[in-house]
Amino acid sequence: MQSISKIHGRYYLAIFVLAFATLSYQxxxxxxxxxxxxxxxxxxxxxxxxxxxxRGAMEVYGKPAxxxxxxVGIEFARHASWFALSSVGAMIVFLCVPLVVSAENxxxxxxxxxxxxxxxxxxxxxxxxVLLTRLPYGGGWLxxxxxxxxxxxxxxxxxxxxxxxxxxxTLWIGALAAGVGWIVVRRSEDVRSVRLSGxxxxxxAVAATVHAGLDLTGRSHLGVFWAKGAEQTGTLxxxxxxxxxxxxxxxxxxxxxxxxxxxxxxxxIDQHYLDIDADAGTVITRYDGDIGKLxxxxxxxxxxxxxxxxxxxxxxxxxGGGRDILSGLLFGASRIRAIEINPAIFEVLTQKFADFxxxxxxxPGVSLVNAEARxxxxxxxxxxxxxxxxxxxxxxxxAAGGLTLTENRLYTVEAWDDFYxxxxxxxxxxxxxxxxxxxxxxxxxxxxxxxxxxxxxxGVSAGELRHHVVAVNVGGIVTVITRPDAFSDAxxxxxxxxxxxxxxxxxxxxxxxxxxxxxxLLSDKANQAFFDSLPENxxxxxxxxxxxxxxxxxxxFVSTQSWDIMSNNVxxxxxGLLIIVALCACGYYIVLPFLRLARRxxxxxxxxxxxxxxxxxMGFMLIEISQMQxxxxxxxxxVYGLSVVLFTILLFSGIGSATVGADTSSRSxxxxxxxxxxxxxxxxxxxxxxxxxxxxxxxxTDMRILVSVLLLALPAFCMGMMFPLxxxxxxxxxxxxxxxxxxxxxxSMLASVLGVALSIQFGIAKTYAxxxxxxxxxxxVIIASRRVQSIDMSAEKETVSPGACxxxxxGATIRRPHQ
Numbered sequence: 001m002q003s004i005s006k007i008h009g010r011y012y013l014a015i016f017v018l019a020f021a022t023l024s025y026q027x028x029x030x031x032x033x034x035x036x037x038x039x040x041x042x043x044x045x046x047x048x049x050x051x052x053x054x055r056g057a058m059e060v061y062g063k064p065a066x067x068x069x070x071x072v073g074i075e076f077a078r079h080a081s082w083f084a085l086s087s088v089g090a091m092i093v094f095l096c097v098p099l100v101v102s103a104e105n106x107x108x109x110x111x112x113x114x115x116x117x118x119x120x121x122x123x124x125x126x127x128x129x130v131l132l133t134r135l136p137y138g139g140g141w142l143x144x145x146x147x148x149x150x151x152x153x154x155x156x157x158x159x160x161x162x163x164x165x166x167x168x169x170t171l172w173i174g175a176l177a178a179g180v181g182w183i184v185v186r187r188s189e190d191v192r193s194v195r196l197s198g199x200x201x202x203x204x205a206v207a208a209t210v211h212a213g214l215d216l217t218g219r220s221h222l223g224v225f226w227a228k229g230a231e232q233t234g235t236l237x238x239x240x241x242x243x244x245x246x247x248x249x250x251x252x253x254x255x256x257x258x259x260x261x262x263x264x265x266x267x268x269i270d271q272h273y274l275d276i277d278a279d280a281g282t283v284i285t286r287y288d289g290d291i292g293k294l295x296x297x298x299x300x301x302x303x304x305x306x307x308x309x310x311x312x313x314x315x316x317x318x319x320g321g322g323r324d325i326l327s328g329l330l331f332g333a334s335r336i337r338a339i340e341i342n343p344a345i346f347e348v349l350t351q352k353f354a355d356f357x358x359x360x361x362x363x364p365g366v367s368l369v370n371a372e373a374r375x376x377x378x379x380x381x382x383x384x385x386x387x388x389x390x391x392x393x394x395x396x397x398x399a400a401g402g403l404t405l406t407e408n409r410l411y412t413v414e415a416w417d418d419f420y421x422x423x424x425x426x427x428x429x430x431x432x433x434x435x436x437x438x439x440x441x442x443x444x445x446x447x448x449x450x451x452x453x454x455x456x457x458x459g460v461s462a463g464e465l466r467h468h469v470v471a472v473n474v475g476g477i478v479t480v481i482t483r484p485d486a487f488s489d490a491x492x493x494x495x496x497x498x499x500x501x502x503x504x505x506x507x508x509x510x511x512x513x514x515x516x517x518x519x520x521l522l523s524d525k526a527n528q529a530f531f532d533s534l535p536e537n538x539x540x541x542x543x544x545x546x547x548x549x550x551x552x553x554x555x556x557f558v559s560t561q562s563w564d565i566m567s568n569n570v571x572x573x574x575x576g577l578l579i580i581v582a583l584c585a586c587g588y589y590i591v592l593p594f595l596r597l598a599r600r601x602x603x604x605x606x607x608x609x610x611x612x613x614x615x616x617x618m619g620f621m622l623i624e625i626s627q628m629q630x631x632x633x634x635x636x637x638x639v640y641g642l643s644v645v646l647f648t649i650l651l652f653s654g655i656g657s658a659t660v661g662a663d664t665s666s667r668s669x670x671x672x673x674x675x676x677x678x679x680x681x682x683x684x685x686x687x688x689x690x691x692x693x694x695x696x697x698x699x700x701t702d703m704r705i706l707v708s709v710l711l712l713a714l715p716a717f718c719m720g721m722m723f724p725l726x727x728x729x730x731x732x733x734x735x736x737x738x739x740x741x742x743x744x745x746x747x748s749m750l751a752s753v754l755g756v757a758l759s760i761q762f763g764i765a766k767t768y769a770x771x772x773x774x775x776x777x778x779x780x781v782i783i784a785s786r787r788v789q790s791i792d793m794s795a796e797k798e799t800v801s802p803g804a805c806x807x808x809x810x811g812a813t814i815r816r817p818h819q
Contacts, residue, residue, distance in 0.1 A: 015132070018177060021124065021174075023049075024173050029045040029048070036224060036228065051118050051585055051749055052118040054746040057129040058593075059129075060134070061593075067129075069134050079123045080180060081177075081178045081196050083124045084173075084201070088204065094117075137727060147651075148654040155642070158643055160172070172205070227278035228279060235247055235249055237352050246274065250273075256296050258300045261474070261475075262299040262502065263299060269294075282321040284321035284348070284353055286358070287358030289358060291330050299502070301477050304499060306331040307498040307504075308495040309428065313337075314333045318373070319338045333365070338368045340371075374419075374633065378697045387430070392410055412541050413543075415543075416450055417454050435478035444480070446538045451468075455469075455482065460484070462522075462524035467486040470487075471506070473504070473505045489510075537552065542763075545762075546633070553761070578753040579753050589742055590742075597739075609726065612778055613726055617748040619771045621752050622755045624649055627685075628641050630764055634696075635701075648716060660721050671725060678721070682772045684714075685715045686765070719775075722775070722778060729782070
């Protein structure tokens with residue numbers, strides 16, 4: 001085996017900081033993409049990071065002399081400086097160039113993003129690869145430092161964005177990267193590298209300090225000038241956090257804003273416009289205590305539930321600018337519980353614009369809660385006459401990963417079951433969504449499907465469903481109102497008269513049918529064959545498949561004729577494109593090098609390590625994505641995807657990696673035990689996660705965090721052992737280790753997009769199962785490699801005497817032990 005010389009502590013610090021920097025930068029790109037392009041582009045940030053890291057690994061693999069062991073410090077410092085410069089440069093260009101992405105230019109925008117942002121990750125990939133593959137192998141400690149750095153990066157970004165703006169954060173990340181490069185090389189005789197690292201670190205640190213000061217004092221500074229094709233002017237307030245940017249600007253038009261108003265209001269009123277990631281928006285209305293000025297709210301179809309029956313106790317899910325709170329006050333609700341997940345919006349209403357909005361949190365009977373609605377309702381004893389969810393969508397990708405939107409968790413069968421439990425006898429659940437009779441009925445159909453499934457869980461028979469569902473429409477808005485208790489004939493007739501008198505159109509009711517699809521959904525004929533026969537996928541979304549907004553199937557991707565950027569389903573097209581890009585990258589970075597190597601190495605020797613490192617790349621990412629999707633709803637906040645789920649996985653993976661010693665082989669009983677423990681813990685976690693989360697959903701937040709950590713810790717610990725274990729088993733192919741690292745990275749890229757696609761198409765549980773299968777492949781490869789390793793060792797015995805030493809390509813000494 002390779003001789004074990006002590007690795008200097010500065011290299012552990014170096015890989016820790018670089019891992020911290022690359023993950024933090026990836027998360028910041030996710031936020032920038034979501035604001036300036038669209039939420040589905042944000043998901044590309046994960047793929048860009050993986051692609052860049054792979055390119056960096058292949059750079060090291062292709063130039064063994066340049067990245068020899070005696071040049072590790074110099075090359076690390078140089079590439080760390082270039083990571084800092086290129087990351088800041090890409091960010092500045094991205095902020096300053098007007099980005100107008102039309103429908104037909106979506107693929108071009110994706111290509112430009114790849115060109116701009118892969119470069120920094122390539123530099124970071126070189127840094128990490130030279131440390132992992134060119135230093136003497138001493139077990140899993142170095143890889144553990146890499147994972148722990150990434151874990152701290154998860155928490156670091158959350159804290160950083162609470163204190164400074166994302167541009168200043170990017171500058172500080174660059175300064176840290178260059179600074180650790182200077183620490184590594186400061187005693188080197190290469191004066192040029194020392195000066196470069198020091199100059200870059202100092203310059204970026206000064207720039208970060210100045211820029212943060214400008215932002216905190218409200219002076220002009222670098223920020224988002226263009227977002228989604230529109231210039232960002234007239235900003236009154238802006239706040240970033242790990243899952244959205246909230247911006248407030250003044251509305252010049254004094255005509256009251258409404259989603260589904262019957263007519264144009266005669267009143268005039270001051271309003272501000274609040275948008276989330278420059279897309280989804282709402283209004284903040286000036287309120288002086290005179291509720292009579294807001295009578296126009298009665299003409300908005302999102303408030304149709306108040307005409308069905310009076311509501312004294314109301315829960316508003318998604319406060320936004322406070323419009324639904326004002327509606328509750330107008331209709332005479334005595335108690336309004338307003339639940340808002342985004343702390344930035346909470347700050348807008350309770351602090352920055354509290355005087356403008358009339359201090360809604362101080363109004364009699366009104367209380368605002370900064371929490372996720374399902375989580376709050378699950379562990380709260382309060383019961384309501386009405387739970388109102390009005391057009392809750394942000395189109396903002398959380399930092400935890402694009403396409404995993406927190407609002408999706410409101411539109412599932414299990415979510416509605418939670419909301420039904422929070423209702424008083426006869427209480428209503430009112431959900432408003434977008435609607436177009438000719439072009440966009442998918443959301444209406446899916447709401448009906450969710451309602452039908454949730455009501456049947458409450459014991460409503462299929463034949464009685466129509467007595468529990470009402471759908472009301474005005475313009476482009478439909479409000480679906482469901483009730484676990486059936487409407488009596490008298491209740492419905494009174495409600496029908498009030499709704500029609502208000503000018504709303506009734507699409508569905510106990511005695512009103514809409515079309516054949518809704519009639520089938522509210523019957524016992526809505527089987528899988530029925531859903532498969534429809535042009536759109538309107539199957540009721542569940543916690544296992546929570547993608548409410550995406551009604552296209554992946555099989556439709558090849559026949560898609562239009563890239564309508566405003567369509568929800570364009571995200572599926574972007575995912576499809578990313579899969580194609582990832583497959584091409586796999587061909588370029590795995591298949592082609594493999595074929596070249598196969599000309600000079602036996603296939604039986606080359607295939608096992610390539611298959612092994614590819615499988616752990618797929619397995620780790622599929623498990624990570626699926627568990628993050630499953631546990632975010634349980635934990636009740638999207639930021640927990642970073643601060644609990646991803647952090648726990650990376651932390652315990654790092655601890656598991658540190659347990660792998662230098663003396664490993666595929667024939668070791670310890671190796672077999674590690675793999676058996678991995679497969680066992682993954683299967684147990686798969687079985688326990690849905691059961692435990694269902695049992696513990698009403699516990700306090702602290703307890704749910706503890707439960708999540710316990711579910712994640714052992715599988716993550718075992719997953720962390722696999723990469724250093726592979727390095728130990730196949731370290732005799734020392735010159736190929738960068739190639740093995742790149743195969744791990746590029747298959748992780750494929751898995752990152754494939755995991756979301758599989759979850760949308762087949763559900764989260766099956767995505768997790770595929771991750772388990774990937775690790776099963778690792779087990780098979782290890783077992784199969786026993787025979788190959790025995791043959792190789794026998795061949796080496798014939799040419800190398802026991803105890804003899806041979807020099808590796810990088811100058812490291814490789815000592816073959818007695819067999």
